[in-house]
Amino acid sequence: MKLFGYFRSSAAYRVRIALNLKGIEADQRFVHLRKGEQLAPEYGALNPQGMVPMLIDGPNVLTQSLAIIEYLEETNPEPSLLPKLPLERARVRAIAQSIACDIHPLNNLRVLRYLIGPMKLSDDAKNEWYKHWVTEGLTALEKSLSPAAGTGTFCHGDQPTLADICLVPQIYNAEKADVDLTPFPRITKIVAACRELRAFQDADPAKQRDAE
Template sequence: MGGPKFDKLQLYSYWRSSAAYRVRIGLNLKGLDYEIIPVHLVRDGGQQHAPEYRAINPQELVPTLLHGQRRLTQSLSILEYLDEVWPDRPLLPATARERQRARALGLLVACDIHPLNNLRVLQYFEREWHVPQPERDGWVRHWIEAGFRVAELQLADHPSTGTYCDGDTPGFSDCCLIPQIYNARRHGVDMTAYPALCRIEAECLALPEFDAARPENQPDAH
């Protein structure tokens, strides 16, 4: 496999973090060995806020990927880094047009859905505005459903959609979509409205690389 092998990969991760979940899938699809270092986002007031972790990632977010002396943040940029350093088993498609589509699908999740439902947003609602749990859950479902309606339209019957989001090889878009579907199910979103998404989810989760990345299969799962 191409790319430097001598630098150890360590992933600061939280089992339920969809951003960390994306990177776990990408690392697995690349066939790369890595060590999980759990960062509990709730315990002790959030271990991501501890000075030791802030020194690693000033944003106080997961994931952070350590590649030797390099400290890599932001899940989508990490996925692209993996493709550039280890070009075998590419996560992004071969043509500019298809790569743009894959990135657009990934950004739909990572920029339009996920930030509105991030733990720190929900904690702010609770702490500062005392928003009750049912209203917070409704907020989460609303923005997931708004994004999924678009994703369904972009994936259903599109000529570039195959077994997976982009053809018949799992990659970048799937790394982003599957963790968001996990979040959707956890928050009670009715997924029957999104048959294309559910079909792709089933195909992905049947693969060992996706199965190993599932939240319930992580060393810090509880």
């Protein structure tokens, strides 16, 4: 298996955590997003979206971080990254998607570049945009996690799931952008629990071979 990623990409970071939790070895390849390597024709031929992560498993090309993680879950069920019951699986997926669909897509590199490029926003406006969506998203998530039956040491129960896999890279990004996390004590506590685990530690952007 080959994982094409970039140390700062939070979507690639999610897949690194999932691989580590499942103990799957993957040969890491690096695509330098800031230098535009994702736009190279050879990469685009495999992945027309020109994004990371991309997982190559034998002759097969997989894209989209959550689809890749569901694939890893189906092909390597243990340890499981989703609970057993449909209702609990739905809760975990909803938390993951509240990050992967409603926070992260608004704040990734291509979007921030488009705001200060063609949309001609100032750096200050771009930073306001960034903090707005992170804060709004985390505010809702904190409410979802705090009173809810289901929340444990981790977002759901006492084992890390797909929800935590999405949460930790999002919080890494929020910290880099100096977002105030004090209104989110439950999230902060869950992230601290994740960071105790080797699988999360080894996936940290700063530890990747392409880190700058």
